[in-house]
Amino acid sequence: MLEDWGHSKMKHSRRDFLKVSAGVAGLHLMAQGIGSAAVFAAGDETDEIVPFPLSAVRLARGIFAEQAEINARYLDSLTADRLLHSFRLTAGMSSSATPYRGWEDPTCELRGHFNGGHFLSGCALASATSGNDVLKSKGDVVVGGLAQCQQKNGNGYLSAFPTALFEHLVQGKPVWAPFYTYHKIMAGLLDMYVLTGNTDALKVAEGMAHWVDGYFEGISDEQRQRMLRTEYGGMNEVLVNLAAVTKKQEYLDTASLFEQPSILDPLAARRDELTGLHANTNVPKMIGAARTYEVTGDRRHRAIAEYFLEEVLTARSYAIGNTSLDEHWTTAADDLKGSLGYTNAECCVAYNLMKLERHVFGWSGNARWMDAYERALFNCRLGTQNAQGLKQYFFPLATGYWRAYNSAEDSFWCCTGTGAEEFAKFTDTIYFRRGGDVYVNQFIASTLDWKDEGLKIGQSTDFPREQGTTLKVISAKPQLRTIHVRIPRWTTGAEIKVNGRTLEAVADPGSYVAIRQMWKDGDTISVSLPMELRLEPLAGDETVAAALYGPLVLAAEMGTGPADGPSRVIPDGSTVPKGLAKPDLLPKGAAEAAGEAKQWIQAESGGELQFKAASEGAQLNLMPMYQVRDQKYSVYWQMRSEKKQA
Numbered sequence: 001m002l003e004d005w006g007h008s009k010m011k012h013s014r015r016d017f018l019k020v021s022a023g024v025a026g027l028h029l030m031a032q033g034i035g036s037a038a039v040f041a042a043g044d045e046t047d048e049i050v051p052f053p054l055s056a057v058r059l060a061r062g063i064f065a066e067q068a069e070i071n072a073r074y075l076d077s078l079t080a081d082r083l084l085h086s087f088r089l090t091a092g093m094s095s096s097a098t099p100y101r102g103w104e105d106p107t108c109e110l111r112g113h114f115n116g117g118h119f120l121s122g123c124a125l126a127s128a129t130s131g132n133d134v135l136k137s138k139g140d141v142v143v144g145g146l147a148q149c150q151q152k153n154g155n156g157y158l159s160a161f162p163t164a165l166f167e168h169l170v171q172g173k174p175v176w177a178p179f180y181t182y183h184k185i186m187a188g189l190l191d192m193y194v195l196t197g198n199t200d201a202l203k204v205a206e207g208m209a210h211w212v213d214g215y216f217e218g219i220s221d222e223q224r225q226r227m228l229r230t231e232y233g234g235m236n237e238v239l240v241n242l243a244a245v246t247k248k249q250e251y252l253d254t255a256s257l258f259e260q261p262s263i264l265d266p267l268a269a270r271r272d273e274l275t276g277l278h279a280n281t282n283v284p285k286m287i288g289a290a291r292t293y294e295v296t297g298d299r300r301h302r303a304i305a306e307y308f309l310e311e312v313l314t315a316r317s318y319a320i321g322n323t324s325l326d327e328h329w330t331t332a333a334d335d336l337k338g339s340l341g342y343t344n345a346e347c348c349v350a351y352n353l354m355k356l357e358r359h360v361f362g363w364s365g366n367a368r369w370m371d372a373y374e375r376a377l378f379n380c381r382l383g384t385q386n387a388q389g390l391k392q393y394f395f396p397l398a399t400g401y402w403r404a405y406n407s408a409e410d411s412f413w414c415c416t417g418t419g420a421e422e423f424a425k426f427t428d429t430i431y432f433r434r435g436g437d438v439y440v441n442q443f444i445a446s447t448l449d450w451k452d453e454g455l456k457i458g459q460s461t462d463f464p465r466e467q468g469t470t471l472k473v474i475s476a477k478p479q480l481r482t483i484h485v486r487i488p489r490w491t492t493g494a495e496i497k498v499n500g501r502t503l504e505a506v507a508d509p510g511s512y513v514a515i516r517q518m519w520k521d522g523d524t525i526s527v528s529l530p531m532e533l534r535l536e537p538l539a540g541d542e543t544v545a546a547a548l549y550g551p552l553v554l555a556a557e558m559g560t561g562p563a564d565g566p567s568r569v570i571p572d573g574s575t576v577p578k579g580l581a582k583p584d585l586l587p588k589g590a591a592e593a594a595g596e597a598k599q600w601i602q603a604e605s606g607g608e609l610q611f612k613a614a615s616e617g618a619q620l621n622l623m624p625m626y627q628v629r630d631q632k633y634s635v636y637w638q639m640r641s642e643k644k645q646a
């Protein structure tokens with residue numbers, strides 16, 4: 001059995017703690033310069049690649065800016081008194097506000113997860129990304145209200161439900177997920193501190209951490225491990241982040257209370273024992289492992305996070321870049337046969353996998369993780385918000401279903417929360433840096449403003465409608481540096497021009513091209529990334545395949561979906577429309593399993609991304625999945641088996 005260092009607080013010595021690597025990549029904490037790097041080991045530069053702070057990147061006009069604005073409007077539609085209602089009642093204070101419903105109902109065991117958690121993260125991210133202070137002010141009001149509640153509670157505890165639910169956890173009584181909710185609140189507060197400078201939020205988060213420490217006092221390791229079988233979100237991650245921000249060892253010790261050998265040990269040994277587990281319970285633990293590596297330098301945690309991500313993406317994911325059925329890994333590794341349903345690919349899981357991809361990318365600079373990020377971003381994040389800012393929960397992959405969304409005030413799912421964060425942080429992964437080098441990871445219209453270096457890079461693109469992008473250097477004086485541009489795995493025949501002159505050698509697809517020169521004001525890099533049609537089989541079933549064009553999964557239109565009724569906008573806390581019919585049969589692709597997509601799918605108009613497919617005598621319209629709004633659709637096709645019977 002592998003060493004279980006998580007049981008012993010003594011194994012993190014103060015000295016080891018201070019020996020952490022610098023420049024670690026990660027979430028916005030790193031980018032703000034108050035992650036492990038700046039805090040623990042000034043001057044200890046490493047090769048890791050880190051994101052730019054959100055404040056250094058602005059979206060330009062385009063699909064991402066449009067979606068970010070819709071999300072910001074939704075966040076702004078919520079009112080502080082209603083958000084604070086259950087927190088106030090729990091603290092014994094009065095509230096006459098009308099409570100929100102669904103998972104924020106005053107009787108729901110997850111109440112507070114959105115209202116005091118995701119809401120704050122969304123506001124902090126949106127204001128850091130846009131520079132717009134409206135949501136920051138609203139977040140400040142909620143932080144102020146939460147601080148009052150915590151003060152009233154008197155022991156650091158802060159939640160919209162009483163400690164009785166945590167007692168149930170100790171007693172082994174059924175309870176939904178108290179620490180999951182606690183994590184969201186701590187993370188929201190930390191985001192308000194890190195991204196908007198609200199120092200009260202940090203104090204409240206520290207008080208909450210102290211309460212956790214006291215809670216576990218007197219609980220045996222064995223009992224604690226039993227309690228950790230109940231979903232606890234990213235408690236390890238947020239406590240490691242708190243340690244990184246405050247430079248306090250005690251929070252690393254508290255984080256280690258959430259170390260769970262039964263999950264981590266098999267992964268450390270590169271064994272996939274994920275079958276049967278709940279996906280979104282476990283991905284956040286891996287983000288916690290990633291942050292533990294980044295802050296403590298413990299390579300076992302790096303190995304765990306890397307193996308997990310590689311395994312889930314290669315052996316357990318669908319073409320859209322996400323995983324799971326009924327929220328679980330229901331089949332064996334490399335075998336997704338029979339797993340297409342309505343309840344595929346919970347949106348939170350994509351959100352968390354993408355967070356993990358950013359961390360793991362930073363350690364190696366391997367383009368595969370940014371290819372994976374792009375796959376998820378364009379296929380199962382973009383498109384999951386409607387025009388009112390409502391979000392999807394499941395992502396149906398069986399044929400003949402449609403997108404359904406939460407209601408504005410009566411659902412408040414987990415995915416409402418992670419969606420509110422996702423659509424507030426599109427700027428966080430476009431550009432990274434290593435030393436003086438710039439990495440262009442994603443093709444999104446935006447501007448990077450690297451103030452310390454006097455360098456701006458403007459990116460103009462209509463990607464993916466445009467098959468490439470253009471970067472323009474803005475600099476008062478010439479500067480020598482390397483700009484790395486991702487050449488995605490999906491392209492063939494990429495071409496790069498610098499100031500109109502074609503580069504002789506372009507990096508292979510699935511890597512970065514490094515362009516080093518003395519950059520002058522007005523220099524341009526034009527990147528051409530031709531897209532091609534191709535098929536991608538479902539793991540474990542070669543006769544079922546999805547069609548892709550570049551990074552885009554193409555969906556076949558299967559008729560009109562339900563109108564704006566309860567099947568489209570689910571009116572309560574349930575996550576699946578009522579009375580759902582069985583799925584239709586997969587449409588039949590007019591080719592054999594190993595056939596080429598080009599034999600039966602034709603571009604109608606490449607620029608508009610419209611296609612036609614021949615399917616058993618009929619023609620079906622295809623479009624990128626992210627453009628599907630009202631239609632019923634199919635992502636997968638039934639191909640002819642090559643092993644025909646005689």
Ligand SMILES: [Zn+2]
Nearest residue numbers: 346348414415
């Ligand atoms: Zn969710």
